[in-house]
Structure formats: structure tokens, C-alpha cells
Amino acid sequence: MDKKTRECPICSSKKIKPLLEKAVDKEYGDKGNWDIYFCPECQVGFQNPLPVLNNSLENYPPQYSQYHPRRGTLLKKLYQAYLQKKAKKIEKLIGQEGNILEVGCGVGQSIKVLSGYGKWKMVGLEPIDYPIKEGKKIGVHILKGTLSSLAKKEKEKYDLILMLHVLEHLPDPKSDLKYAYQLLKPGGYIVGETENLLSWDFKILEKFWGLLALPRHIFFFTKDSLRLLAQKNDFKTIEINFQPNTEGWALGCQFFLQEKIFRKQLNKRAFYYPILLAIFLPLSLTQTFFKASGVVEFVFKKNL
Numbered sequence: 347m348d349k350k351t352r353e354c355p356i357c358s359s360k361k362i363k364p365l366l367e368k369a370v371d372k373e374y375g376d377k378g379n380w381d382i383y384f385c386p387e388c389q390v391g392f393q394n395p396l397p398v399l400n401n402s403l404e405n406y407p408p409q410y411s412q413y414h415p416r417r418g419t420l421l422k423k424l425y426q427a428y429l430q431k432k433a434k435k436i437e438k439l440i441g442q443e444g445n446i447l448e449v450g451c452g453v454g455q456s457i458k459v460l461s462g463y464g465k466w467k468m469v470g471l472e473p474i475d476y477p478i479k480e481g482k483k484i485g486v487h488i489l490k491g492t493l494s495s496l497a498k499k500e501k502e503k504y505d506l507i508l509m510l511h512v513l514e515h516l517p518d519p520k521s522d523l524k525y526a527y528q529l530l531k532p533g534g535y536i537v538g539e540t541e542n543l544l545s546w547d548f549k550i551l552e553k554f555w556g557l558l559a560l561p562r563h564i565f566f567f568t569k570d571s572l573r574l575l576a577q578k579n580d581f582k583t584i585e586i587n588f589q590p591n592t593e594g595w596a597l598g599c600q601f602f603l604q605e606k607i608f609r610k611q612l613n614k615r616a617f618y619y620p621i622l623l624a625i626f627l628p629l630s631l632t633q634t635f636f637k638a639s640g641v642v643e644f645v646f647k648k649n650l
């Protein structure tokens with residue numbers, strides 16, 4: 347096991363303190379437990395000790411939900427509506443044409459859908475073979491590697507880098523953003539999403555939070571820590587928006603029921619999961635209004 351750090355990996359403050367101790371993987375049942383620390387200076391949460399990349403890649407079993415296209419009419423429709431909103435955002439930033447790299451694209455379902463909304467040249471990036479192979483089956487081109495390995499081969503190539511729920515999976519997001527900067531053309535954008543540690547759902551559910559996703563989530567950002575992360579890498583923060591998210595509540599409730607009532611871990615979404623998603627929708631919309639929802643969207647810009 348790696349050694350615990352005494353410094354915040356984002357702002358180097360020494361005032362970091364434990365937030366959750368011995369938290370476990372309630373989603374897939376990975377063996378082990380993890381401590382989450384919090385930095386009161388820049389407001390970021392992170393696993394301590396921080397894993398190294400090669401070890402962290404072992405945490406993605408083939409049954410990992412992001413490696414499977416969404417099933418069920420409702421989930422598919424919701425996903426399409428979500429991506430349509432993203433397509434509008436991308437079009438507003440770079441227009442109808444341009445090169446887009448989607449980091450951590452999974453099997454490339456998002457690339458497939460987004461390509462239908464614009465003339466963008468889209469390519470994915472994944473460090474693991476399984477999703478690359480699956481992506482090929484649906485005709486999506488996915489490069490194998492990481493931002494660092496790609497930045498060593500290519501420079502200033504992309505108009506926009508998409509990072510939907512990726513930052514939290516990276517053992518060193520600060521240096522990865524440096525590589526993203528190198529891969530972007532001047533004036534290029536990063537559009538991303540990540541979980542919000544200062545959400546009501548985390549504050550209430552804590553170890554049961556559906557977006558904790560240990561050990562796969564390594565960092566837990568907030569509006570302030572995202573701004574600092576951008577600033578440290580010479581990006582300008584253009585936008586930070588709070589997004590409605592019911593997964594933190596729904597999955598958290600499933601975990602709670604599994605542990606306290608059914609006493610059995612499922613390692614997948616329960617049959618009643620879609621019902622929980624619907625139940626928590628009004629609350630999550632309220633949270634969004636109060637800027638305390640489970641997910642934040644960010645847009646960073648590289649200088650011209």
C-alpha cells in the first residue's frame with residue numbers, strides 16, 4: 347500500500363483531515379477499505395493514500411456499468427436527452443465542426459449519440475482494452491492510452507476535450523489537466539462533469555452516498571477546488587453549473603436497504619432502482635436551485 351500524504355494534492359495545504367474512514371465498495375464489493383481526506387483550504391476530497399495509475403486500473407471489472415450501453419427505454423431516453431444538452435453546449439462553444447476528444451468514453455455510446463448532432467470529428471480515449479473492443483463493435487474509434495501517453499504523441503490537435511465523470515477517477519488530475527492543455531488548440535475547451543462533495547446527498551448519506559464509487563473515485567471535487575485546479579493549469583474557468591442528479595440518492599438508498607434490510611449486496615442496480623431515481627427527482631431539482639446538487643458541470647478554456 348502506498349504511503350499516506352500529509353499535503354493536499356491540489357493546493358499543497360497541510361491542513362488536510364480525515365472525512366470518511368474505512369469506507370467500502372458497496373457497489374461491486376471490491377475487497378478493501380479506503381480513507382477519504384478533505385482539504386478545508388481548497389475544498390477537495392481525496393483517497394488517502396492516493397493510488398498509483400496501474401493499480402487503480404485494476405478496479406474496473408468487465409461488469410462496470412459504464413462499460414455497458416444503457417438498457418431500458420427510459421434510461422436510454424434520459425441519456426439521449428442528457429447528451430442532446432451536451433451537444434448544444436459544444437455547439438455554442440466550437441460550432442458545428444471541430445476535433446473532439448472524449449477522455450474516458452467507456453464503450454463510446456456518448457460518441458455515437460453526439461456524432462448525430464454535429465459534424466464533429468470525434469475520437470475516444472480509454473486506458474483499458476475491454477471498452478475499446480466493445481466500442482469497435484458499434485463503430486466508434488477509441489484510442490488506447492491516457493492523457494499523458496497521448497500528449498507525448500500529439501500536440502495542439504483538439505478544439506474540445508470532453509471529460510464526463512473522469513476527473514474523479516484520475517490518480518493525478520492536476521498533471522492530467524496539464525496534458526489536456528497540451529492537446530488543446532489555443533482557445534480550446536474542456537467540458538466536463540464531476541461529483542459535488544458539498545452536495546446535500548453526500549452530507550446526509552456519507553458512506554452510503556451512491557456517487558462515492560470506491561475505489562474507482564479517487565477525487566471528490568467542489569466548485570472551489572475545480573476553479574483552483576483550472577487556475578493551476580492556466581485554464582480560465584468559463585462556467586460551473588450545478589446539475590440535477592438523483593443517482594447519489596437512489597443508489598445510496600439501494601445500498602442502505604441492501605445492508606440494513608435485505609442483508610445482501612447485489613453488485614448491480616436493483617429492480618427498484620428506477621423507482622428510487624424517480625422518487626428523488628423533485629429533491630434533486632431543489633438542490634440544483636440551491637447550488638448543492640450531486641453533480642457539477644464545468645467549462646475550462648485555454649488562452650488564445
Ligand SMILES: [Zn+2]
Nearest residue numbers: 354357385388
Ligand atoms: Zn487543498
